[in-house]
Amino acid sequence: MSVDSLVQTNILLVEDEENLAHGLEYNLIEEGYKVSLAKDGREALKLFDENEFDLIVLDIMLPYFNGFEIAKHVRKKNPQMPILMLTARTQVEDRVKGLELGADDYLTKPFHLKELLLRIKGMLKRKSWYQKVVIENPFYRFGENEINFENFKCTSGKKEFQLTSYEAMIMKYLIENKDKVVTRKELLENVWNMNPEVETRTVDNFIVRLRKHFEDDPSNPKYIVSVRSAGYMFQA
Amino acid sequence: MLRRRHSFVYNLIIFILAQLVWLAVLLLWIYWYVKNNLIFEQVGENISPQIVYDAPSVFPFVGGIVLLTGLSVSLVLIFRHLNIQIKLNVLYDNFIANVTHELKSPLSSIQLYLETLNSRDVPEEKKKEFYGLMMRDAERLKNLVNSILEIASMDKKKSNRDFEFYKADETIKKIVLESAEQFKLNPDTVMFSGDADCDILLDRNSIRTVFDNLVDNSIKYSVAPLEIFITFKLSANKAEIEFSDNGIGIPHDQIKKIFLKFHRIYDKDIPNVKGTGLGLYVVKEIIKNHKGKITAISEGKGKGSIFKIELPIYVAKEKSTEDKKKDLKNER
Numbered sequence: 001m002s003v004d005s006l007v008q009t010n011i012l013l014v015e016d017e018e019n020l021a022h023g024l025e026y027n028l029i030e031e032g033y034k035v036s037l038a039k040d041g042r043e044a045l046k047l048f049d050e051n052e053f054d055l056i057v058l059d060i061m062l063p064y065f066n067g068f069e070i071a072k073h074v075r076k077k078n079p080q081m082p083i084l085m086l087t088a089r090t091q092v093e094d095r096v097k098g099l100e101l102g103a104d105d106y107l108t109k110p111f112h113l114k115e116l117l118l119r120i121k122g123m124l125k126r127k128s129w130y131q132k133v134v135i136e137n138p139f140y141r142f143g144e145n146e147i148n149f150e151n152f153k154c155t156s157g158k159k160e161f162q163l164t165s166y167e168a169m170i171m172k173y174l175i176e177n178k179d180k181v182v183t184r185k186e187l188l189e190n191v192w193n194m195n196p197e198v199e200t201r202t203v204d205n206f207i208v209r210l211r212k213h214f215e216d217d218p219s220n221p222k223y224i225v226s227v228r229s230a231g232y233m234f235q236a
Numbered sequence: 237m238l239r240r241r242h243s244f245v246y247n248l249i250i251f252i253l254a255q256l257v258w259l260a261v262l263l264l265w266i267y268w269y270v271k272n273n274l275i276f277e278q279v280g281e282n283i284s285p286q287i288v289y290d291a292p293s294v295f296p297f298v299g300g301i302v303l304l305t306g307l308s309v310s311l312v313l314i315f316r317h318l319n320i321q322i323k324l325n326v327l328y329d330n331f332i333a334n335v336t337h338e339l340k341s342p343l344s345s346i347q348l349y350l351e352t353l354n355s356r357d358v359p360e361e362k363k364k365e366f367y368g369l370m371m372r373d374a375e376r377l378k379n380l381v382n383s384i385l386e387i388a389s390m391d392k393k394k395s396n397r398d399f400e401f402y403k404a405d406e407t408i409k410k411i412v413l414e415s416a417e418q419f420k421l422n423p424d425t426v427m428f429s430g431d432a433d434c435d436i437l438l439d440r441n442s443i444r445t446v447f448d449n450l451v452d453n454s455i456k457y458s459v460a461p462l463e464i465f466i467t468f469k470l471s472a473n474k475a476e477i478e479f480s481d482n483g484i485g486i487p488h489d490q491i492k493k494i495f496l497k498f499h500r501i502y503d504k505d506i507p508n509v510k511g512t513g514l515g516l517y518v519v520k521e522i523i524k525n526h527k528g529k530i531t532a533i534s535e536g537k538g539k540g541s542i543f544k545i546e547l548p549i550y551v552a553k554e555k556s557t558e559d560k561k562k563d564l565k566n567e568r
Contacts, residue, residue, distance in 0.1 A: 019345040019369045026362070027352055061337060088340035089333065110344030113351040 041065025142236035174234035183231035342373035458483035
């Protein structure tokens with residue numbers, strides 16, 4: 001057991017459906033997490049600004065500020081905060097919007113309790129793995145690009161931008177396995193820490209966004225190349 | 237949303253262009269007629285003044301103008317209907333999204349509790365609490381399904397209602413208190429005043445739906461501790477029931493729209509309240525079925541809302557009970 005796993009993990013749960021929030025809170029506490037519950041967007045921002053959290057479970061349709069707005073605010077202050085979005089909407093656009101604004105993962109209601117808990121566990125595990133790996137060497141350069149893996153700040157030519165935590169983790173994983181084929185399954189297992197049956201589309205969504213960031217011509221990638229029916233490979 | 241706005245602008249541009257083309261054709265048509273007429277007149281006179289002047293027939297000219305104007309007007313009509321259709325589509329999409337949300341929320345809650353009970357060792361006390369919460373969710377699902385079914389039957393004018401005689405104030409008071417209890421309101425929240433000691437013909441279940449919806453809205457759209465005032469009044473031939481609350485009120489420009497099917501208020505200052513946009517539509521239809529009238533009054537945002545319901549008083553001499561009942565049923 002490492003030292004930080006002895007400190008209780010602090011989760012911010014943002015859900016306005018009272019019954020659902022109550023059940024989630026009960027389950028998270030049973031799992032040994034410390035839970036702060038916010039019933040609307042305003043409360044969520046206040047709690048987030050005043051406390052330290054390890055992970056946020058975020059509903060999208062909320063009073064005052066919606067989940068997207070909260071994710072944006074959180075990302076600005078803390079790029080490494082893992083965010084798990086919950087939503088009743090199933091449209092692809094919502095999913096994409098959530099991921100673009102920096103949600104790391106996405107669960108549609110109704111969801112399975114076990115899956116939710118597994119994803120939360122995976123996100124937390126990944127976070128601590130990442131923090132350990134990054135301390136050794138936070139900078140990486142390829143072509144015109146430079147990534148700072150500590151604060152997720154990147155430059156690509158003259159362009160400056162910020163990666164989300166999962167984008168950074170995928171890049172880190174691909175770079176560590178440079179010139180080797182990385183399958184979607186492998187990425188899901190190692191970056192998301194979850195059952196690869198779940199959603200291989202999630203990986204593809206992230207790769208598309210990474211290419212937009214780093215490739216001169218995203219439809220004709222040079223660094224993050226697809227390997228047909230196998231997965232992806234990083235070349236530099 | 238962006239795509240829709242784009243398509244509206246696109247339609248508008250096409251519409252304006254089409255109208256410009258019509259206008260140009262119309263002008264050309266008039267110009268052509270006038271020019272031809274002038275040539276005919278001058279040339280005709282110069283060449284042989286003795287020929288009897290025979291102007292080109294006015295008929296095709298007027299006919300052409302009528303035809304072109306007709307086309308232009310029908311274009312306006314088509315454009316108007318297209319816009320109504322587009323607006324309806326937006327409303328319908330919102331409705332589907334809202335219903336999806338309203339169905340999935342209680343469903344996920346029930347699923348969560350079932351899975352919790354199945355996979356954990358939950359203490360007896362907690363179990364009871366969870367069962368209670370699940371029952372509330374099931375109730376919520378039932379209400380939603382009922383209101384959707386109600387709408388469907390209203391649209392087909394098929395609803396079978398059970399009209400009975402009731403004392404206006406006494407019965408409405410009972411119904412409101414039942415609604416308040418269902419929403420777990422403190423009985424002190426609702427205050428009654430005035431009286432309306434008369435007979436009215438009611439379908440008790442539908443009137444209960446009316447007050448369920450009004451109370452539910454008051455709860456959803458209030459910030460301060462809720463207060464509901466019910467005032468009864470009697471006038472010449474109707475019983476007036478005023479339902480008012482201290483909620484956040486209704487913006488002026490929305491007063492007329494709130495009874496429309498699927499309509500919902502989206503306002504930055506108002507927390508994003510969940511619902512289907514069916515509640516007040518159902519309320520209005522039910523009151524209409526009772527040959528009554530409902531109007532909303534609000535002095536604006538933050539100043540509470542008043543719903544004034546007028547129901548006709550039944551006068552015994554007019555017709556026998558059974559006749560009146562039959563009348564109301566036949567109309568459906």
